[in-house]
Amino acid sequence: MFGVLFEQAADGQRYIDWLLSGLGWTLALAFFGWWIAFAVGLVVGIGRTVQNGMIAALARLYVEIFRNIPVLVQMFLWYFVLPELLPNALGNAIKQMSPPWGSFFPALVCLGLYTAARIAEQVRAGIEALPKGQTEAAHALGLTGYMTYRYVIVPQALRLIVPSLTSEVMGIYKNTSVALTIGLMELTAQARQISEATFQTFTAFGAATLIYLGLALIAYQSMVLIDRAVRIPGTTPAKDAIEPRLADDVQPVGSLPEAMEVVK
Amino acid sequence: MNSLDFSIVLQAWPYLWSGLLFSLALTAAAFVIGMSLGTCFALVQHFELPVIGRVVRGYIALIRSIPLILVLFWFFFLVPIVLGHLGGSGRPIPIGATWTAFITFGLFEAAYYSEIIRVGLRAVNRGQFEACQALALSTFDTYRCVILPQVLRVASPIILSQTIILFQDTSLVYVLSLTDLLGAASKLAQLNGRLVEMYLVVAVVYLGISSAASQCVASLRKRYAIAGTHR
């Protein structure tokens, strides 16, 4: 069934090479985008929980904007709109970037900042889930606000949200396919291109689907490992990461964690 | 930097409006199909039906692992073939991008809604089932009158958040060249060259609708949080 993938395409490469190159772009986008998202999301998420009203409001504004505009529209904003709004010289420089990079960088920024808003919400939920006594104990020990966050709050909150971070990882790698709309030849785009070149639609989409499935499995497994590695001895394992975290079996109806939206 | 001219948007508004209506119709249809089918999926898994339970679980795992755009491509290609087989002729029946979009979003969202409902079903206290048994309620009445209403009520904020995401995701029908809100803007932008204004306006419309809806969900959540403290 997959034999056609090993035939030569018009450009001299084999179709499987197209797929692999697509996979490469998908992975690059997801990997670097994830670190941008994690860094920005952590800062914004913490920002939402601080006492300073100004910072909290800004963080909230960030989340509202980036969460409530479809990722495809954001993609267009970064790719089409931003260069026009910048001073001419800069805008033209952006537009003249060589082909893959001209799509890759806007897509990277877009996915990073979009996912950051979602991670920020997880971080905030994690921090708010901690008992108030933790902050009080830290203050009673004379820790400053910064130290409280750095050594007490954030380390615990991040452990709590490992499962939901998994679903964000799955979210960002699935959203990389949106980059095909601004011309990045990632996995889905390559699959479509192969299907159009060979008319073997089943094979082309089937191969891409299998690769995505494999990636999902790896993402899931590695998060299980990470969860095990960072778990505090004496605490219960985090909940099944892939599923929406509505509640444990024992949790009474009526109280559901907020951060349970499902990403795709 | 070129000067912006938003008057162009006013002229374009009727077209954008029809695009927005399409987006909303698609959201509504996907919500209805997705919720009904998703509830069935969740119940099938909840009852641990032997074969069909595994099939449904596999379908959901698959759908949740691959990007929506790829799902759209799959269905665009598969639905005519499947319909052809169902029709008996064996030849593909082209149904057009619009119908494909409705079917795809319905089936796609069903996987996500079903996960929410499935976990909600698990969260229902066992005592509720026992009380229904003690009152001799039939299985059908147990789920229809007691269990599902509770699940839907408790999960409603999450279901609604999911629906807001669904509304945003409908913009992806752009890859099928449909004229939803974004599709309308993009088609106009190619005609009049006013990319910047068009996309900015579209962004603001999406932002407005989604954040207004999010606010409603948040207040709903707060109301339930208060009601819950009475227990």
Next chain:
Amino acid sequence: MLQEAQTKRSSDIVVVENLVKRFGRFTALNDVNLSVRTGERIVVCGPSGSGKSTLIRCLNRIEKHDSGRIVIDGLELTDRMTDVTCVRREVGMVFQSFNLFPHLSVVENCMLAPMKVRGLSRPDAHERAIGLLRKVRIHDQADKYPGQLSGGQQQRVAIARALCMQPRIMLFDEPTSALDPEMVNEVLETMVELARDGMTMVCVTHEMGFAREVADRVVFMDRGGVVEEADPDTFFRAPRTERARGFLRQIIH
């Protein structure tokens, strides 16, 4: 004499013979025998883990027994769902944790099963519900939701809900154990009234005052078996077994 024994037998509304129930490798009930006559009030007591809750949960097949026989009002409980449903219609149950339906108002809680199972019309079900809520003195809260009531009030609603099915037997599974101490009495009073009306009752409870006041018989269980059966007077004054004496010492101090 013989004739009297036979009439007694035929009026047994609950017959349990050689009942065995296991949870995995743990045997919760081991060869339990029990019979209850119509109109009789039985109090089942015993230390936690003695199988007393499991026993009454088997009586309306909330738990499936592994072997032995349970006959309720002439119908044996087996896998046949039609029989099970028939039995459950005639057997009301009150749970330790109330198990009211939180999304339905108090009166709707009481109306649901009569409408769905007994086929009552809405006005009839409403009338019956209000009547029984009045009986448990909570009709003024009929339109509130369970979450808005105190524990004692919720438990009285649960009793009314069970009564709305006009059961022939009422099972109580530690109805006061989840309540704050000051609410225990209101629930016990309701149960005493019910007993005075002649309802057949099987109550798992630690409320020995209640047992003394209304029980015709006390059944003491330990480690999955019935250890002692006696009228309350005898049981409290002169328990025959060491285990029963130990248990009574613990709860009466």
